[in-house]
Amino acid sequence: MSDDNPLHPFIYWAQTETKITLKIDLRNVQSPIVDLREKSLEFSAVGVGAQGEKKYSASLDFYGYIDTDTSQYRVLDRHVEFSLIKINSEFWERLLEDPRKHAWLKIDFDKWVHQEDLSEEARDIMEDYPDLFDKIKGEEMGWATKRESMKKVYxxxxxxxxxxxxxxxxxxxxxxxxxxxxxxxxxxxxxxxxxxxxxxxxxxxxxxxxxxxxxxxxxxxxxxxxxxxxxxxxxxxxxxxxxxxxxxxxxxxxxxxxxxxxxxxxxxxxxxxxxxxxxxxxxxxxxxxxxxxxxxxxxxxxxxxxxxxxxxxxxxxxxxxxxxxxxxxxxxxxxxxxxxxxxxxxxxxxxxxxxxxxxxxxxxxxxxxxxxxxxxxxxxxxxxxxxxxxxxxxxx
Structure with missing residues (x-):
């Protein structure tokens, strides 16, 4: 059952050097509307989320640019998954252009690994990019790393x-x-x-x-x-x-x-x-x-x-x-x-x-x-x- 006032769903995200993965936490999604652009994503659908079965919507302005031709999404029973390909192969400091903390945006820690070669042992991103991971984790948890704080103060x-x-x-x-x-x-x-x-x-x-x-x-x-x-x-x-x-x-x-x-x-x-x-x-x-x-x-x-x-x-x-x-x-x-x-x-x-x-x-x-x-x-x-x-x- 939908509501006239759409709510914001929980969104979990992870990244590799070339790709951004988004997971919108909605079950039994009906009539999804997706508007994906190079710098933004508009999503709305009726589904079962944290507030029950209602209409949910999300508007994201990305930190970098996305290749809309190769990016994909799919609707699953338990969530909606986006696979967004970056135009420039580099790690982003954050997902959104707005540096503020959002309560509905979470890190998908299970996917913070390299997926370049599944035949080899997966390497944790914390080993390859410890500073970047600590920075993103600190922003989500509401605290900044000690080095970043000292740098800003200096x-x-x-x-x-x-x-x-x-x-x-x-x-x-x-x-x-x-x-x-x-x-x-x-x-x-x-x-x-x-x-x-x-x-x-x-x-x-x-x-x-x-x-x-x-x-x-x-x-x-x-x-x-x-x-x-x-x-x-x-x-x-x-x-x-x-x-x-x-x-x-x-x-x-x-x-x-x-x-x-x-x-x-x-x-x-x-x-x-x-x-x-x-x-x-x-x-x-x-x-x-x-x-x-x-x-x-x-x-x-x-x-x-x-x-x-x-x-x-x-x-x-x-x-x-x-x-x-x-x-x-x-x-x-x-x-x-x-x-x-x-x-x-x-x-x-x-x-x-x-x-x-x-x-x-x-x-x-x-x-x-x-x-x-x-x-x-x-x-x-x-x-x-x-x-x-x-x-x-x-x-x-």
Missing amino acids: LFLYNLWQFVGFLYIISVMITRYMKDGPDSMEGTYENVWKMLAMCLVTQFLEVFHCMVGYTKGNVVEAAMQTTMRAVIFFALILSEERMHTKPVVFYLFCVWSTIELVSFVPFILNIDVSLLNWYTRTVWNIVCQMELIVDFMINLSFIWSTSSLKRYYVGFPSFLYSGVQNVLCYLLYISPPFFSSCKCNSLNQMFRCNRLQAKHPSFQCHPVIYGDVSGLLSCAYCQHRRTVKGSKYRKQ
């Missing part, structure tokens, strides 16, 4: 430190500029250099984060970008007193602070809002192009300020080579291609995702701000190349 404190530090810098600069106008630029360095130095030194932890997998990003790229900022600040500005009062230093500190604030806001707030993602992506790209210009201005200003001095010159047996010439070579040969590749990376990914969304409305782009100092924007599914076909489902 990253939160680190991001909070960087956010507060650069917020202090930009606040001091804006306050002094509103009070004294352009004349305040000469004293910018003296008022904020200590805080900026501490923030830049701690940013070398970004390389460590990428190495241990705390954040997504390239280790070499993070190391190069943190080093380049440190060289500009400590070698070109801190070591040369005549650079302290130049207006270009004010612009450089302002651009650096803006980039970091825009990058760390989503981490601190821990929210995923389309408008905020669009704003972050747009502002970040604009400010990063400004950083490229200001970096050139800093290097040129350093060359003009020190070209008449001899303390940056190093004598060699056959010719006179200088540290100033090092900076000039950096400007001409190293800086343009490196910055172009870094700054255009996020634009290329954004255009790629926009093309996919225009061609396939079901494709959803999820912006993720990488935790390296560059703040590079990427997309969780920007590597998706498969042509989205119409929903085709078959019963086994």
Whole structure:
């Protein structure tokens, strides 16, 4: 007997590297309605569940993408079973896109084994992927693993430190500029250099984060970008007193602070809002192009300020080579291609995702701000190349 208000059935799930198995705990299922898409599953039927014989329904938004052509389902006497094939062969961190815990979603522990070769002894997934299994089990039981908890606390404190530090810098600069106008630029360095130095030194932890997998990003790229900022600040500005009062230093500190604030806001707030993602992506790209210009201005200003001095010159047996010439070579040969590749990376990914969304409305782009100092924007599914076909489902 059906009810006008559908209930949610218990769902048990398990996974291998290539497949997701769902078991909907309903007996004597009648008139099942299944709508399987690449990113979601809609199910409704009349059956005997936890609340007796009533109408039950479920709506699932998956963590990853499903191949609808090869996925199957079958209705058995005691339950409804789905065999969903993953588009990308990899283990998911969770079944649903929503990270919240759901009382009706359970893990099917009996099926958490490899099924690649039934002739051999089955290997428990806890042996092959202990961290992943502990994480999923902890989410279901309502507690997180100790390592995951420490990681979240550490990253939160680190991001909070960087956010507060650069917020202090930009606040001091804006306050002094509103009070004294352009004349305040000469004293910018003296008022904020200590805080900026501490923030830049701690940013070398970004390389460590990428190495241990705390954040997504390239280790070499993070190391190069943190080093380049440190060289500009400590070698070109801190070591040369005549650079302290130049207006270009004010612009450089302002651009650096803006980039970091825009990058760390989503981490601190821990929210995923389309408008905020669009704003972050747009502002970040604009400010990063400004950083490229200001970096050139800093290097040129350093060359003009020190070209008449001899303390940056190093004598060699056959010719006179200088540290100033090092900076000039950096400007001409190293800086343009490196910055172009870094700054255009996020634009290329954004255009790629926009093309996919225009061609396939079901494709959803999820912006993720990488935790390296560059703040590079990427997309969780920007590597998706498969042509989205119409929903085709078959019963086994």
